[in-house]
Amino acid sequence: MNNFMSQWVYTPIVKDHFMNPRNTWREDEHFEADGVGEVGSLACGDQMRVAIKVKDDVISDLRWLTYGCASAIASTSMMSELAIGMTLEEAYRMTPDMITTALGGLPDHKFHCSVLGDKALRAAIDDFLEKQGRDNPFKKTIAKVICECKNVTDIKIEEL
Amino acid sequence: MDNQIIYLDNNATTRMADEVIQAVSEALVIYGNASSMHGFGRDAAAAIEQARHQVASLIDCDPSEVVFTSGASEANNTVFNIFRDKIDLGSKRNRIVTTTIEHPSIIETVKFLKSRGYLVDEVPVDKTGRVDLATLKTYLGEDVALVSVMTGNNETGTIQPIEEITKLVHAVGAYMHTDATQAIGKIPVSMKDWDVDYMSLSGHKFYGPKGIGVLAVKKKVPFETFIHGGHQEGGKRAGTYNTPSIVGIGVAAELAEKNLESESKHLWHLREMLRLGIVQTIPNVVVNGNQEHCLPGTLDVSFPSAEGESILLYLDLDGIEVSTGSACASGSLEPSYVLLASGVDIELAHGSIRFSFGHYNTEDDVKYVLQKLPPIIKRLRELSTR
C-alpha cells in the first residue's frame, strides 16, 4: 500500500494555494477597488469576483472571491500573484495556460477553472476602463471566451 | 495532516470485515474449478453452495434463486436486458418504468435503451426523494413489463416503500425489481415479504469483497442470460466461479444478518449525532433526503455558498474522507442528479456532501468531524462570492 501513498489530487503548488489562498478579499477589509469583474454563476457551480487597484496603468493590488472547486481557488490565487505588478495590457493578455503552468499543471477536466480566473480579471479591467471613461484598447485584439466551461474548446483557448 | 483517517464514505465502499478477509484468504487456496468433477472442484462447489445459502438467508429467498454476478451494476444491467430481450421478441408489454434517482447502472442503461428506441419512463420523486404511490400509479398499465425502484438511495439514503410499490406493479401484471444494494445490512430486506421478482446487491457495500454481487431471481419469472457461455449458475451467468469472492460475500451476508439490529442502531446513532452537531454549529445548512424514511448511516448535507469539492478536499487534508454528490460524479462538474431530480435548488445540489457511516466508525469520529468541519465551511464562505 505504501508504494502508492499518496500524491494529493493536484500538484503541490495547487495544494499550497488551496490551503493558503493569497490576496483574498476579506469582508472586514476596506479595499477600495478601481475596477471589479465577475463571471460565472452559482448555478454553474462556480463564480468568481476580482477587484483591482490600478496605478499608472499597472495593477498595484488585487483581491478576489470565488465560489468554486479547489482548482478554481488555487487558480485565482495564482492569478492574483501573477497579475499584481503587471501592466493592464500584460494582465489582459494573461492566458489560462500561464496560470496552469505556474500551478504545475491541472487535470484536463479542471482546465476551465483557470479560465474563469483570468476572465474575471479581464472583466475587472474592462470595468476599470469603463469607469474611467476610457477606450478599451485590448478588447478587439482578443477573442471572446464564452463563459460556459463546456464550451471552452481548445480552439477557443488558442484564439486567446 | 494527522495520520488518523476517518472514513465516512461507506456508501461508496466498505472495508472488508476481518472475518471476510480471513475467509477470502483461506479460499484463495481452494483453487479448483467449481465446475470440474474432481476433488478440488468439489471443494469449491461446496464452498459456493454454502455462500448461496448465506446470501439467501440474508435476503429471505430460496438459495436456488441466488445468481452470483460481478456486482450490482451487472445485476441491474442483467434485469433490464431480460426485458429488452422480451420486447425484441415481440412482447406486448413493451414499456419499462423506473425512477429519476436510480443508481447510474440503471440511469445509464435507461439512456442507452431509450437511444435505441425502447420505451422507458422515469417516475419523478418528491422533495425528499420519495416515489409517490399515486404518481407511480399513473405510469402503470397493461403495457408495462418491468418496474425497477431502488430500495434505498446511495446519496440521500431515502427509502422507498417497496412492498406497497410491488403490490401496485403486480396488480397490472408487471414484474418488480429493486436495487437493494444500499439497504443490505442496514434495514431488513425480504424478497418474500416484499414479493419482489428481482433484487440486486453488491458484496463490497456490506463488508464483503468487491467484484462480486447477486441478482436474486424469483422462480418462474422471465430470465435471459446476459453473459453467455459456460453452464455456471444453472446457465444463468457464465464465467469461471470466483470462488474466493463468493465465499467472502457469503460470510459477509451471515455477518450482516447477525448484526442487523445492532448495526442499524449504531449507524443511526452516529448519523443523528453528526446531523444535530452540524445543525447546531453551522448556520444555514440544508439536510437532504427524507428524514423519516432514511437508511441509517447516510447523511447528505448542502452548505450554501461553499462548493462541494472544496469542502471534500479540505476535509481530506484533515484526514476525513467523504463524498460529494454521487461518487461517480467526482471529477465532473455536474451537480448531483439525485438532488436535482428531487427538486432541490441547483446551487444546493452543487454543494452537497455525503457522510456515510459504517460498522467501524465511532462517536470519536463524529466529534472529530464536528471539530474540523465548521471552520472549513466558515473559511470557504468567507472566500466565496456569496
Place this chain on the structure above:
Amino acid sequence: MDNQIIYLDNNATTRMADEVIQAVSEALVIYGNASSMHGFGRDAAAAIEQARHQVASLIDCDPSEVVFTSGASEANNTVFNIFRDKIDLGSKRNRIVTTTIEHPSIIETVKFLKSRGYLVDEVPVDKTGRVDLATLKTYLGEDVALVSVMTGNNETGTIQPIEEITKLVHAVGAYMHTDATQAIGKIPVSMKDWDVDYMSLSGHKFYGPKGIGVLAVKKKVPFETFIHGGHQEGGKRAGTYNTPSIVGIGVAAELAEKNLESESKHLWHLREMLRLGIVQTIPNVVVNGNQEHCLPGTLDVSFPSAEGESILLYLDLDGIEVSTGSACASGSLEPSYVLLASGVDIELAHGSIRFSFGHYNTEDDVKYVLQKLPPIIKRLRELSTR
C-alpha cells in the same frame, strides 16, 4: 487415495502464484473507491494504473487500451455486443464470422445472436483443429463486421495463425478479435505485432485471481458499453473497481511476462514427456489437436474403448486431477464439441482426456501419472463392450 494431489487441470484454472496471493492480500486493505477523490480513493486509483501498465506490457498494447472486466467470458460477450449494436443501428456490415471451436462464451453468444436473427458464420477447422486460411477467405467480404478467432484452444491447445488471419480480415475492412485467454503466459502474445483490434484474457488462467479479466480495445475501433453505469474505465465498463483483483492480475501479468520463456519450455517438456510416455505404454491412443502449433502444457488424448468420465474418476481416486472435454461440459455427457468440429470420430470425442500442465507441475507428476494411467485404461478396456 494418496494424500498427494497432482493437479493437471491448469487450462481450467490455475493456482494463484504466491506473489499474487501476497499482493491481493495486501490490497484487500486498499478499500477506497478508486473513483473517489480522497486519499483512500487515490491509493486505489494508483494501484489500478500500475496493474494496467503491467497487463499492457504483457500483451504489448497501450495501457489506455486495457479495459478490466470480470473475466474473459464478459470480455468475449462485450466484443460481440459491440457489433450487435452496430448492426442494430443499421450498419451495412451485418455479418459476424467466428469458428466452430471457440470457447462456450462465444459459441453460446453466437447461438443467442442467431436465434435473434443475426447473421453469424462459424468457419470449420481442419482435422487438427486449425483454421484454414483459404477456407476462411471464402467467408470474408464487404458485409463482415467482426471476425473472432481464438489464439489457442482450451481443449486441444491448437494455436491459430492470428497474424495472418488478421491481415485477411483487415483486407476486407472488418475488425479482428482474438480470445487469447489460453495463450497468455504460454506463448508470446502481441496486440501490436498481430495488429488485432480486440483481445480477451482472464486472470485465473495465468496464476492471477478469478473474477477478473481484460478486454483490450485498440484506439479508434468501435466500442459500445456492455455493462452500463458509472464512469469507471473511461465509461467502457461500469462497476466499482475490484481493486484487489486488479492488483492481482497486474502482478500475475508481470510474472507471466518475466517467466514466459522458461515457463513455455517447462510446460512443453512436461507435456512431451507425458505424451511419449502414454504413446509408449498404452496401445491404441490418439493424440488430439495440432502437434506442431500447440500451446505448451496442453495434451489432449483419446483412449478408444475407455470412456472419459470413468478415466477421470479413476484418476481422481489416485489423486490426479484432469479434465474431460472442455471444463464447461463437465457434468454433462456431451462429447467434446471441439473434437467433433475437428472431424474427430464421435467415439474418440467421447473418451478424450485433457492433461494441462502449469508452473507448479514437476517431472515427478508425470512419472506418477505414467504409473497410474496405464492400468486404469487397461481395466476400463477390459470392462468395455469394445
